[in-house]
Each structure stands twice: as C-alpha cells, then as structure tokens.
Amino acid sequence: xxxxxxxxxxxxxxxxxxxxxxxxxxxxxxxxxxxxxxxxxxxxxxxxxxxxxxxxxxxxxxxxxxxxxxxxxxxxxxxxxxxxxxxxxxxxxxxxxxxxxxxxxxxxxxxxxxxx
Amino acid sequence: xxxxxxxxxxxxxxxxxxxxxxxxxxxxxxxxxxxxxxxxxxxxxxxxxxxxxxxxxxxxxxxxxxxxxxxxxxxxxxxxxxxxxxxxxxxxxxxxxxxxxxxxxxxxxxxx
Numbered sequence: 087x088x089x090x091x092x093x094x095x096x097x098x099x100x101x102x103x104x105x106x107x108x109x110x111x112x113x114x115x116x117x118x119x120x121x122x123x124x125x126x127x128x129x130x131x132x133x134x135x136x137x138x139x140x141x142x143x144x145x146x147x148x149x150x151x152x153x154x155x156x157x158x159x160x161x162x163x164x165x166x167x168x169x170x171x172x173x174x175x176x177x178x179x180x181x182x183x184x185x186x187x188x189x190x191x192x193x194x195x196x197x198x199x200x201x202x
Numbered sequence: 203x204x205x206x207x208x209x210x211x212x213x214x215x216x217x218x219x220x221x222x223x224x225x226x227x228x229x230x231x232x233x234x235x236x237x238x239x240x241x242x243x244x245x246x247x248x249x250x251x252x253x254x255x256x257x258x259x260x261x262x263x264x265x266x267x268x269x270x271x272x273x274x275x276x277x278x279x280x281x282x283x284x285x286x287x288x289x290x291x292x293x294x295x296x297x298x299x300x301x302x303x304x305x306x307x308x309x310x311x312x313x314x
C-alpha cells in the first residue's frame with residue numbers, strides 16, 4: 087500500500103458527459119501527477135500539479151483539466167467524454183523540496199473509466 | 203519525442219531461473235530510471251529506481267543502467283510464480299515536470 091487513494095474505483099459514463107476523478111496524495115508528498123493507461127499500453131502522462139498549479143503537461147487536449155487543493159489532494163476533470171477516454175486513470179504522488187523534485191512517484195489504485 | 207522501448211513479450215522463464223528485462227530510451231537528457239511491476243487489473247508498484255551508471259541491487263532484483271548506450275535492465279534472480287506480471291520501465295527527464303515516460307511493458311510469465 088502506497089498511501090495514495092483514488093475515488094471512485096469504477097465509473098461508467100456516456101459520450102459527451104463530464105467526469106471528475108479524485109486523488110489523495112501520500113502523507114508528506116506535495117506533488118500529484120495524473121496518467122491515463124489504455125488497455126495493453128503503458129501509462130501516459132497527463133499533467134502534474136505542485137503548489138496548486140499545473141507544473142507540466144503531456145500531449146492531452148484542454149478538455150482534460152485539474153486542480154490541486156491546499157492539502158495536496160487533486161482532481162482530474164474530463165469534459166466532452168469520448169469513447170477513447172475509456173482507460174485506467176492513475177494518480178501518483180511525489181515530493182518536491184527547494185525546487186528539486188524527488189521524482190519517485192507512488193501510484194494509487196486507479197479509477198477505471200468506461201465511456202459508452 | 204521521448205520514447206521508451208520494451209519488448210512486449212510474453213517472456214517465459216522457469217521458476218528459479220534469472221529473468222532479464224530490457225529497456226531502451228531515446229532522450230539522452232534522461233536522469234532518473236524506474237522499474238514498476240503491474241499485476242493484471244492493478245496499478246503500477248515501484249520495484250527499483252536507479253540514477254547512476256552501473257548496478258543497483260535490492261534483494262532478488264538488480265537494476266542496471268548504461269547511459270552511453272541509453273539502456274536500462276532489470277534482473278530477477280530465483281524467479282517465483284508470484285513474479286509473473288507486466289514490468290514497466292519508466293524514465294524522467296530534466297526536473298521531472300514532464301512526468302514519467304513509460305514503455306508499453308514486458309509481460310513476464312514464471313513457469314512452475
């Protein structure tokens with residue numbers, strides 16, 4: 087167990103809907119990264135949050151957005167869902183101090199999103 | 203574009219033997235390297251991290267890094283059926299704000 091939690095565990099939505107996924111980081115960690123993992127593929131980096139700001143972003147469209155809260159927990163929001171958004175969404179927490187990233191990332195259990 | 207390449211397998215190894223998993227990466231600026239294990243339907247679990255050229259050992263696992271050849275490997279000694287999983291190689295470049303770049307993973311099967 088990493089101490090990173092995610093909710094919900096599973097979610098079914100229809101095309102065009104919006105979804106919010108939640109993540110609580112491991113104690114002592116202040117950075118949250120989100121990944122999308124399609125079946126049979128490695129996780130793909132969506133974005134990273136540090137000090138409540140987006141700190142880096144992968145090749146995902148603007149309909150993927152996020153938030154980080156003062157307690158370092160985070161949300162991933164996806165608007166206008168498409169069938170290809172069906173995937174396992176993973177949250178990972180890590181720590182950063184003094185501008186240096188301790189970049190070892192620990193993953194939560196994931197949220198399985200199915201878009202019909 | 204940063205890429206991480208792994209042989210997707212499946213790689214079949216007899217119980218008790220050494221399993222050898224390999225990974226190459228394209229970005230010479232990469233600084234941190236990780237191996238994760240992922241069981242079917244579960245999330246990735248960190249096994250090893252390595253930052254410097256050479257070998258790093260942790261129990262039955264040894265990670266090897268060769269930055270000149272842009273090559274990372276993971277050796278699993280005395281392989282057990284519980285080691286059967288997908289092994290993901292991940293790389294971080296620069297300050298880490300680009301996140302982890304993963305390979306597609308190697309499916310390892312340990313045959314009893």
